[in-house]
Amino acid sequence: MILTQPVVKAAKNQTEQQKIIFEDWESVRDIVNDPKYSQVVVFVDSNTEKLCLFTFFEHIDRQVRVISVPAGEEHKTLDTCAYVYEQMIRKNIDRESLGVLIGGGMVGDLAGYCCATYMRGIPFVSLPTTLLSQVDACVGGKLGVDVKGLKNVVGVFQEPEKVFVFQSFLKTLPQVQVRNGFAEVIKHWLIADQKSFYEAGKEVFSYDKNPEKWVASSIRTKLDITTKDPKETGLRKILNFGHTIGHAIETSGLIKGIPILHGEAIAVGMICESYISYRMNLLTEGENFAIRQFIISVFGHNPKWVSEPEQLVDLMHKDKKNRNGKIRFSLLEGIGNAVYNWEVPEEIIYESLYFYKQKW
Ligand SMILES: NC(=O)c1ccc[n+]([C@@H]2O[C@H](COP(=O)([O-])OP(=O)(O)OC[C@H]3O[C@@H](n4cnc5c(N)ncnc54)[C@H](O)[C@@H]3O)[C@@H](O)[C@H]2O)c1
Structure with missing residues (x-):
C-alpha cells in the first residue's frame, strides 16, 4: 500500500519553534x-x-x-x-x-x-x-x-x-562524531530539501568546516515534520528513511562487538534504501547514482558491514515499523520528497545489500 504525502513546509507551530533556543x-x-x-x-x-x-x-x-x-x-x-x-x-x-x-x-x-x-x-x-x-x-x-x-x-x-x-559544544567533538551527525543532515536534505543536496554536491564538499552551519536548517526540517505528526502515525515516518537497513547494520555491529556509529550505519542504509526507491520506480537511476556518490564521498565504502545479508534481513523483521510481519520502508520519490509505509519484496531488499556490497 502506498501512503504518500508531500513534506509540507508551511508555517511552523509557534510553540514548537519557541522550544528550541539558540546561543x-x-x-x-x-x-x-x-x-x-x-x-x-x-x-x-x-x-x-x-x-x-x-x-x-x-x-x-x-x-x-x-x-x-x-x-x-x-x-x-x-x-x-x-x-x-x-x-x-x-x-x-x-x-x-x-x-x-x-x-x-x-x-x-x-x-x-x-x-x-x-x-x-x-x-x-x-x-x-x-x-x-x-x-x-x-x-x-x-x-x-x-x-x-x-x-x-x-x-x-x-x-x-x-x-x-550552543555551537561551542561542537568544538571538542571528534571529527568522526561530526561526520556521524552529518548523516542525519544528508537525510533531511534527501527527504525534504533537494536544493541543499544539489548545492552540496556542486562544491568540493567539506562537512567538517563549520558543522554548525547545518544545524538550524536541519532542526527546522525535523520540527516541520514532527510538529505535524508528533506520535509517528503518518508523515513522521519519512524520518526513518535509511533507518530500516541502517538500524539493522547498527544492531548487527552491536551483536558482533564491532561498534558502528549510528550515522555511519544510516549512511549505508540511505544508499541501500535509495537503491530500493530506484527499483520501486520512485527514483531515477541518475538520482540513485548522485546519492550513492555523495554519501560515499563523505563516508567511504564499508562492504564488510553488509557481509551477512540474511542476518540483516532477520534484524529488519524486528523493526518497530513493521506490520503483519512485513518489513516497511520510508523511501524517496525523487530527491527532496519522501514516502512511507512501502512494503518491499524481500528479494529487492537483498538486492540493495548486494548493490552496496559490490566494488565501485
Ligand atoms: N531520540 C531521537 O529522536 C534520536 C534521533 C537520532 C538518534 N538518536 C539516538 O542518539 C544516539 C546517538 O547520538 P550521538 O551520536 O550524539 O551519540 P553519543 O551521545 O553516544 O555521543 C557520541 C560520543 O561523543 C561524546 N560527546 C558528546 N558530546 C561531546 C562533546 N561536545 N565533545 C566531545 N565528545 C562528546 C559522547 O560521550 C560519546 O562518546 C543513539 O542512541 C541514537 O539511537 C535518537
Missing part, C-alpha cells in the same frame, strides 16, 4: 534558577562530564546535583537506567525537580527516558552536545533505550520543556 545562556540560567523547581539534577556521560559540564557551571549559579553515566551506545540500557533511578532516589530528587540533559543522543535518550518515567515523570531541558543530537535527537520527543541490542525498543514520547543549542 542563550541567560534563558538556561532563568529556567535553572526558577524557584518552582525544588532541585536541579544534571545528567552527563563520562565525556560530557569532562568536556561540557564546566561550561554549564560557568553560566549557572544554583546548586545542582550531577549524575554521570558511562559514555557509549552499549550503555544505553535498562541497567544504566536502574543505576540512574537509584542515584535519583539517593539524591532525593522529587517530582518538583528539573532534569538537565547535557550530552549527545545517548544521554538525551537515556536520561530523558529516566526523567519521563521517574515518579511518573519530571520535567527536563536538553543541551545537546553532538551534531547528531543537535540536528536530530533533541527534536521530536522520542526517548528510550536499547534492549538485547535492539535499538530503542523500550521508550516513550515526551517533549523537553526547552532545548538549548
Whole structure:
C-alpha cells in the first residue's frame, strides 16, 4: 500500500519553534534558577562530564546535583537506567525537580527516558552536545533505550520543556562524531530539501568546516515534520528513511562487538534504501547514482558491514515499523520528497545489500 504525502513546509507551530533556543545562556540560567523547581539534577556521560559540564557551571549559579553515566551506545540500557533511578532516589530528587540533559543522543535518550518515567515523570531541558543530537535527537520527543541490542525498543514520547543549542559544544567533538551527525543532515536534505543536496554536491564538499552551519536548517526540517505528526502515525515516518537497513547494520555491529556509529550505519542504509526507491520506480537511476556518490564521498565504502545479508534481513523483521510481519520502508520519490509505509519484496531488499556490497 502506498501512503504518500508531500513534506509540507508551511508555517511552523509557534510553540514548537519557541522550544528550541539558540546561543542563550541567560534563558538556561532563568529556567535553572526558577524557584518552582525544588532541585536541579544534571545528567552527563563520562565525556560530557569532562568536556561540557564546566561550561554549564560557568553560566549557572544554583546548586545542582550531577549524575554521570558511562559514555557509549552499549550503555544505553535498562541497567544504566536502574543505576540512574537509584542515584535519583539517593539524591532525593522529587517530582518538583528539573532534569538537565547535557550530552549527545545517548544521554538525551537515556536520561530523558529516566526523567519521563521517574515518579511518573519530571520535567527536563536538553543541551545537546553532538551534531547528531543537535540536528536530530533533541527534536521530536522520542526517548528510550536499547534492549538485547535492539535499538530503542523500550521508550516513550515526551517533549523537553526547552532545548538549548550552543555551537561551542561542537568544538571538542571528534571529527568522526561530526561526520556521524552529518548523516542525519544528508537525510533531511534527501527527504525534504533537494536544493541543499544539489548545492552540496556542486562544491568540493567539506562537512567538517563549520558543522554548525547545518544545524538550524536541519532542526527546522525535523520540527516541520514532527510538529505535524508528533506520535509517528503518518508523515513522521519519512524520518526513518535509511533507518530500516541502517538500524539493522547498527544492531548487527552491536551483536558482533564491532561498534558502528549510528550515522555511519544510516549512511549505508540511505544508499541501500535509495537503491530500493530506484527499483520501486520512485527514483531515477541518475538520482540513485548522485546519492550513492555523495554519501560515499563523505563516508567511504564499508562492504564488510553488509557481509551477512540474511542476518540483516532477520534484524529488519524486528523493526518497530513493521506490520503483519512485513518489513516497511520510508523511501524517496525523487530527491527532496519522501514516502512511507512501502512494503518491499524481500528479494529487492537483498538486492540493495548486494548493490552496496559490490566494488565501485
Ligand atoms: N531520540 C531521537 O529522536 C534520536 C534521533 C537520532 C538518534 N538518536 C539516538 O542518539 C544516539 C546517538 O547520538 P550521538 O551520536 O550524539 O551519540 P553519543 O551521545 O553516544 O555521543 C557520541 C560520543 O561523543 C561524546 N560527546 C558528546 N558530546 C561531546 C562533546 N561536545 N565533545 C566531545 N565528545 C562528546 C559522547 O560521550 C560519546 O562518546 C543513539 O542512541 C541514537 O539511537 C535518537
